[in-house]
Amino acid sequence: MNAALALPIKTSLSLLSHLVPGLGARLAEELFLRPMRRSRKLVPVLARRPDAVEYLETAGQRIVLYRWTAAADAPRVVLAHGWAGWGLQFDAIIAALVGQGYEVATFDQPGHGASTGDHSSLPEFARILKAVAERVGPLHAVIGHSLGGSAAAVALREGLEAERLVLIGAMAEPVDATRRFARMLGFTERVRRMMQARIERREAMSFAFAGVSSTAERATRPTLVVHDLGDKDVPWSDAERYALLYPDARLLSTSGLGHFRILKSPLVIAAVLRFLDDKSVGARVIGSRDPALQF
DSSP: OOHHHHHHHHHHHHHHHHHOHHHHHHHHHHHHHSOOGGGGOOOSSOSSOOSEEEEEEETTEEEEEEEEOOOTTOOEEEEEOOTTOOGGGGHHHHHHHHHTTOEEEEEOOTTSTTSOOSOOOHHHHHHHHHHHHHHHOSEEEEEEETHHHHHHHHHHHTTOOEEEEEEESOOSOHHHHHHHHHHHHTOOHHHHHHHHHHHHHHHTOOTGGGSHHHHGGGOOSOEEEEEETTOSSSOHHHHHHHHHHSTTEEEEEESSOTTTGGGGOHHHHHHHHHHHHOTTOOSOOBOTTOGGGOO
């Protein structure tokens, strides 16, 4: 948001929150569930162009699915992007996975990339991911970035089958995201709570049910949590919660990569490949100062 416009807009929304909280809550819901315009961006040049582009009709949406094929018995990996992201944003990771013989699929969520729609949410992200996984077939792993990681955790709790999970810059608690959103735009706490209640009714899922404390109850698969210490979009403490609550998790902390450049880091990609191929993965935490994984 333009700095010259940010303060007047925030002041106006704060005033609306105090004077007409019901209207403020409806406006907050609309803004919270509408992806930013940048989510329609597509990557023009890919290191590995898709072997196939498919379309999945589900829940009234037309989802665009990108696939890279491999040998019939190749392990399959699905990548799930975050809010205001797009499937081909994983270009560097996809190229590395395909180079190692994996069959790979990624997709654009509703209101993102080339898929239809104008709105979306964490529960919808999880539902669409589950539908994509059912189309692609048995999965070796799901790799989720940001809200895509949170959605992967929810989808796995709801029955999605995958042997391993990779969370990159993933949000741990949806309610924390609403608080950051409200502070940024100037909505009052009362309006934030009203907005949350409206979304929970709309999606038939409580925010607590989608949080890490709930998804951890059925988290049985090995999990790699990757997060940058200086991530300004999702705080590193969210990664720490995943690592502490998930029984078979390891945490890789980076520095200087932020929320998006982490997806292109050769060292991060190498760590993900090692994790997916490691036959002896177990519960352990890797700190940013681990000499084997120094960033």
